[in-house]
Amino acid sequence: MRLAWLTDIHLDFLADEDIAAFAARVASHAPDGVLVTGDISVAPELGIDLAKLVASWRVPCWFVAGNHDYYGAAIEPVRAAMRELTRLEPRLRWLPHAGVVPLSETTALVGVDGWADGRLGDPEGTPVVLNDHLRIRDLLQPSRAKLLEVVRRLGDEEARTLRGLLGEALAPREHVIVATHVPPFREASTYLGAISGDDWLPWMTCHAVGEMLREMALAHPTRRITVLAGHTHDACRVSILPNLEVRTGAVEYGAPTVQDVLVV
Template structure:
């Protein structure tokens, strides 16, 4: 089975025409496709199934509690499979049955440990002001993001603990936020703001075969060892912003073989 992965296209401001990758069985969109949602229409009628996990920018300026239901309605009309704290079994043409687990996985700001949490949350204030979202009539601030992040973490942990019992051959996790500091953007390193992009889900990574993410405007493809089993592969195919040079080196047609 082969996947095409795209994220952080930012079609609300960027000029980019996504094209199907020859040989792909599935397209995965790992968030921040278009803050206006209009860009999702480009994936209607895609030649293979499309799986979409929202990113933080899909929530911009909106009431967070209404976003997933509204996006689900749009995606259903467009023929796109939306996942947020949900699983999906996909039967590939080669006979593989793959379980996909999808969640935004908002930051819980614990990537540097509990002692640095407050500092990381203060740094997140800048991003939350730009986002300008609400939740149940209140500002969607760092505290609210942490609550959502912990809920995502709890859901993922429970889903990854579920035994396959012959129902699937592989598991692929798709999140927008990164699962490890190993995915930190090398331009910025390990500063408090990095906690708004990466989580400390390193203990969960060995429980999946592949982990796909976005959010960092750089590419990653690395292995995480696990005892007695093939290493977990962690990948990001984020495009980012052209005027910052972030799209340089992106191969949008790259195939990820499971």
């Protein structure tokens, strides 16, 4: 199977004809399926832009949502809309709602959105405030302490969900691809090739998911886990353990690209 990997495509920056042209470029790689690791659009346009993207495809498109995909809304209504969208459009399949996806006899796909959970770096002292904290209703909090409480809960929830999916996927298969938006390890959160500083790390990593992945990889030494993520707009490929690798994709606003075509 040929799986085309896209990330941080930000279709809200593109005109309709540019979305169609990008979709055609993806199709030119002759994939059997497409995976998008978040930041597809913004909440009011997410469903419309996804429909435009897959309009000419005859293959499934699995995706997780990124932080930008929740801009202009609250989290649960966006999740409900994605569940309904995937019910109406069979080519669109939101992870984790799609469960464990068998890609081949040896490889499966699972995923969660992932949230920057404010645990690494200097979450209490950083002066960095993201648009997330103003444009996602759940993150619009009266204090840093309240914000950290919310994002840490979100990170823990994602880790619990992924633990169940990953355990189910690893039992019968040699290799599992994990799709998520926010890098789960400090080593995979880079800017211009350098690891993010302490002011940025709280909002560029999901530590809860990372700790769970490390634990699961150690518990399954004969299995291999490949994490595909986005968020940083910087290309990174790092081995956390001999059987646990993380990749992030490089991209610029207004210029989406195919990160890779994985053959599984």
